[in-house]
Amino acid sequence: MNTLESLMYWATTLLLAGGFFLALVSIVFGKSRPFSIARLLVFLAFICLTVFGITRWVRTAHPPFVTLFESMTVSVWFVLLMFHGLRARLPQTSILLLPVSAITFLLMGWSSSLPQEASPLSVALTNTWLFIHASFATGGAAAFLIGASFSVVYLIGRARLESLQKTFAVLPDYNLLPKSILNFLIFGLILWGVMIVSGSIWAHVAWGRYWAWDPIELWSLISWLLYGLLLHTRLTFRLPQRLFCWLTILAALTVTFSLWGVQYVYETIHSYG
């Protein structure tokens, strides 16, 4: 990493840590000022990460999807983009700041333990499909993580959320939270599905087979089926909402494993970089 990248990367991590800490303080002690500062810090973290991504893209001359480190930071960027986009449209979703800052800070922490140097592009990756496939993968993961964040807010409970009403001018309608969770899961399911199919087309072009049951392909399919099943349990069988929320959080872990955990356990041709 060059100096600017390094600066932006660590600024993002620290800003997210600060944002999470202040959001937690604000919710635990019922104070609104720390929350406003936390919101600003997380927005600044998004700006810093954007600068980091652009700088790295320009320097390496390829989109920053190639290494595990890059994939993780791009996913954090997508989560922050969705969060800020959502907050701009619906200010009452600001409460998501707490889970979003926690998730993104954890991912940045994980990424800091990985090799951070840019890797030269392997031939399999010199393909337009890299951009399509990886964008949908990280975008899909971000949608699932935002869905899980809504679940965390739901699990805070109606009473607690209403008690926070005094602190925060606007809070999401507790009754509308289930719909928001569903919307993000459906959005994520679509993005993840497109990722799987675009990946199979790319695999055909690169290796001559569109599906080889490679561990990453397999776990991506498991995540997709799990979310499909979850949506059906909620829509068709009216699964209790709290249980559904816990399951969406667990399902988010399978997505995390599919994207970044598989290569710790299996040998896969999908190794990054």
Place this chain on the structure above:
Amino acid sequence: MAFFLIAILLVLVVLSALVPQKDVAQDRILDWEEFLGDGYVVIEKTGLDQIYSSPLFFLVLGLLAINLAAGNLKRIKLVFRAEKPLVKARHLGMIIFHLALLLIIAGVILNYLFRFHGVFGLTEGQTARDTEQKYFRIFAGPLYPGQFGRFAIELAGVDPVYETAGARTAAAEITLRPAIQETPITDTILINHPLAWRGLEFHFGSKTGLSPEVLVTDTSGQQIFRSFVRLSTRRVEDRTLSSDFVIIPSKNLKINVEVQSADEAIDSAVFVVAVEQAHVIVYQGTLTPVDTVAFGGLRLTIPRLRRWCYVDVVENQFLNLVFIGFWTALAGLVIGFVPRLISRRKQ
């Protein structure tokens, strides 16, 4: 119904992630066999190691396709019932998206049934005809009509450090000679760049390596064995091993050849050779091309050194359904979501 089908599919796929599958994870199967011993028979008898080709797997996929089709019929009614054009467009988008999923599933199933994937293991300068026996391995669908004799393929050369788009990779130059009198086609194939010819695709295979020619003669110079061996690289604990062996039954000999140099450079290749006769090592040492070693009245030499690689011949007649399905699904999403965004803006 969809719930139960997805649940069964999920259970099958999770099982396949835990239990190594034949033709997919051969190394892990060996580990499991070693770990479970006789208990591995249970896995074989229950078919847990062949889930992807089990009838249940395809039955579930087929039923899911039927379920999707039935679901679409319901959605068609919604299009006709909707009064607002934006709502109509939204339902139409979802129908297109689900039809695209159907196309993808149909493409996958038809491909599986009619697919042909043959793997040639070729040494530089070698020519092989498209006959069933000449393939190193064939993965053919149950309904593949079994067409052969379409071409002969020659491996002209392998470049282990081919440069393309700023990256280095291995590449192979192949020449195709169609069965009937036609002009041969020569092309360089590598990852992302297969040669397409009459519905067939020729892909650079997953493995490549050095191919020393092993010549065994007796003391009078009489040839006993002569053939190229293909050293294939695999990970053994912490090191990379590139080796192969030949067996000469008439002399009860087994000759193990392993390349010593890590980078497999052809000019500086040094081989570690171990010769076993009736399970007793009669010679062990290093050998460079053209050198000769003698043992038990025999001479061993490596007169020529070449490279080898796999060339995958793939025929996926129905893959276009998956491609069309993918782009149709994206079109469906655009048609379905844009009206939603417009209607929100109007509100």
